[in-house]
Amino acid sequence: MRFAPESTSNSAALPYRYNGKELEAMNGLNQYDYGARRRGAGLPIWTAVDPLCEKYYNMSPYAYCMGNPINKTDPNGMACCGSGDNNDDGNNDPFIKHHSFEPSFDNSHGTWDDMHLPQDGQDMLDKINRSGKDDDFNHQPSYFATDANDKGKKDNNSTENSKTAATALPITIAVGDILEEFGLTLSTAVSAVSSIFTGLAVILQGDTSPNQYDAFAQHGINKGKLSTEELEILKQKAANGTLSNADKQKLKRHQKNTKERPSRQSKDDKKDKKDKKKN
Amino acid sequence: MDKDIIALINSINMDNANYSIAKKQLDNILLHGKLSKSDICEIFALQNNIIIADFLKEYQYFSRNDIKFINEYIIKNLNNQDRLFVSDLIEFAIDWDLDLPYEECLSFLNKYEEDNHYVLLVTIEYIFKNLKFSYIDSIIDSLNKIVDNPNQLQPAQVLASFVLFRITQKKEYLINLVDLVVNYGHQELLYNLLQETYNDQKYFDYHDFLITISRVNG
Numbered sequence: 430m431r432f433a434p435e436s437t438s439n440s441a442a443l444p445y446r447y448n449g450k451e452l453e454a455m456n457g458l459n460q461y462d463y464g465a466r467r468r469g470a471g472l473p474i475w476t477a478v479d480p481l482c483e484k485y486y487n488m489s490p491y492a493y494c495m496g497n498p499i500n501k502t503d504p505n506g507m508a509c510c511g512s513g514d515n516n517d518d519g520n521n522d523p524f525i526k527h528h529s530f531e532p533s534f535d536n537s538h539g540t541w542d543d544m545h546l547p548q549d550g551q552d553m554l555d556k557i558n559r560s561g562k563d564d565d566f567n568h569q570p571s572y573f574a575t576d577a578n579d580k581g582k583k584d585n586n587s588t589e590n591s592k593t594a595a596t597a598l599p600i601t602i603a604v605g606d607i608l609e610e611f612g613l614t615l616s617t618a619v620s621a622v623s624s625i626f627t628g629l630a631v632i633l634q635g636d637t638s639p640n641q642y643d644a645f646a647q648h649g650i651n652k653g654k655l656s657t658e659e660l661e662i663l664k665q666k667a668a669n670g671t672l673s674n675a676d677k678q679k680l681k682r683h684q685k686n687t688k689e690r691p692s693r694q695s696k697d698d699k700k701d702k703k704d705k706k707k708n
Numbered sequence: 709m710d711k712d713i714i715a716l717i718n719s720i721n722m723d724n725a726n727y728s729i730a731k732k733q734l735d736n737i738l739l740h741g742k743l744s745k746s747d748i749c750e751i752f753a754l755q756n757n758i759i760i761a762d763f764l765k766e767y768q769y770f771s772r773n774d775i776k777f778i779n780e781y782i783i784k785n786l787n788n789q790d791r792l793f794v795s796d797l798i799e800f801a802i803d804w805d806l807d808l809p810y811e812e813c814l815s816f817l818n819k820y821e822e823d824n825h826y827v828l829l830v831t832i833e834y835i836f837k838n839l840k841f842s843y844i845d846s847i848i849d850s851l852n853k854i855v856d857n858p859n860q861l862q863p864a865q866v867l868a869s870f871v872l873f874r875i876t877q878k879k880e881y882l883i884n885l886v887d888l889v890v891n892y893g894h895q896e897l898l899y900n901l902l903q904e905t906y907n908d909q910k911y912f913d914y915h916d917f918l919i920t921i922s923r924v925n926g
Binding site for chain 1: 920
């Protein structure tokens with residue numbers, strides 16, 4: 430939306446103008462006073478950082494009404510509100526309404542990033558941050574910074590966007606930390622991408638409502654897999670050429686229970702990738 | 709028909725009890741390269757089903773006609789009493805995108821006998837890879853019964869939960885899947901499942917999350 434520069438010639442007579450806010454034109458200041466912040470008269474941006482900027486990760490802390498002043502208003506410079514903002518919970522927070530953010534800004538200047546975290550993942554990031562687990566992960570500007578190669582690139586692929594944003598964060602430890610709260614440990618380090626948080630959020634949300642488990646309260650029988658020792662013995666027998674049919678059947682059952690045999694397509698796919706790498 | 713091959717096949721029948729010896733003979737057969745249809749028929753007539761399954765897995769020169777013939781062979785043997793062998797046959801059908809009688813496959817999902825377990829595992833995979841939405845009601849219903857049945861073996865429940873989650877995207881299936889994997893030690897199964905091309909990150913949003921779960925020590 431284009432904001433025309435405003436004339437200040439009549440400002441002394443009519444100080445309360447756009448949105449009923451006082452235009453301070455003294456000494457060429459030319460800014461509207463909204464209370465918490467001031468807004469430039471000719472530009473749709475605030476002159477100061479959003480005091481609640483940590484709540485809106487994907488938004489510039491200077492954006493006025495989230496770049497949508499037609500549908501939204503910001504009465505005091507703290508948070509915007511407007512039509513259609515109420516989510517299912519009656520919450521007036523415009524960011525909680527959607528499951529994923531629609532890229533709504535022009536990225537051509539490299540100023541805005543199309544942050545695309547699913548809402549569940551966003552909540553999880555909130556949770557981590559509130560718990561103070563990782564001090565580095567405090568909504569710092571690097572969160573908004575993308576790879577230089579990505580600047581100006583308009584990409585609507587949500588996975589890619591999520592990855593770009595999340596891999597910029599030092600949150601690898603955070604995944605393990607959350608799992609540890611539930612008595613789980615990771616055998617190897619995992620790279621943190623937002624989809625991991627989305628999944629964790631689903632699990633954690635489910636954990637709070639016991640009804641989720643009711644449908645499948647009784648699990649089946651856990652057998653058919655061989656222990657490591659048994660597996661070693663059978664492999665040894667195979668190497669010595671003394672594997673009987675019964676042994677082979679045991680081995681097969683184990684392989685089927687762990688789906689050790691990949692399908693031909695997967696094998697071909699991996700082979701193709703290897704060939705490409707070689708070339 | 710090659711006399712050497714017949715001799716090798718006969719020797720397989722002689723050394724039936726020792727898998728390793730029979731497998732060596734099969735390896736010698738495979739060294740001959742392309743086999744005639746009659747040779748393949750002779751191999752299918754072997755008493756040792758494990759060797760037949762190995763042959764199907766390892767032979768690399770199947771022609772279109774051979775595949776057609778094998779497809780008929782598989783359909784005829786779907787109700788073979790050796791259920792482990794039937795599961796091998798269905799694995800071959802998955803690998804080569806063969807057409808199996810869909811309703812018969814669906815009926816396997818509703819059999820709760822323990823010896824049917826391995827058939828069940830591969831049938832779930834076959835159904836998922838060849839999903840026909842005209843049967844969606846009965847597929848979801850059958851898979852739900854598998855997940856809900858305390859007499860089923862857990863690997864089948866892991867697979868069923870995974871497929872149900874991918875089809876419906878309902879989080880209770882994901883929760884159930886994670887519970888089974890983490891608390892009952894099915895990490896390897898989940899990890900191997902996620903290595904399949906059709907479960908690639910490109911086509912499945914929760915891939916990374918589940919890979920993480922497959923590395924969790926319960």
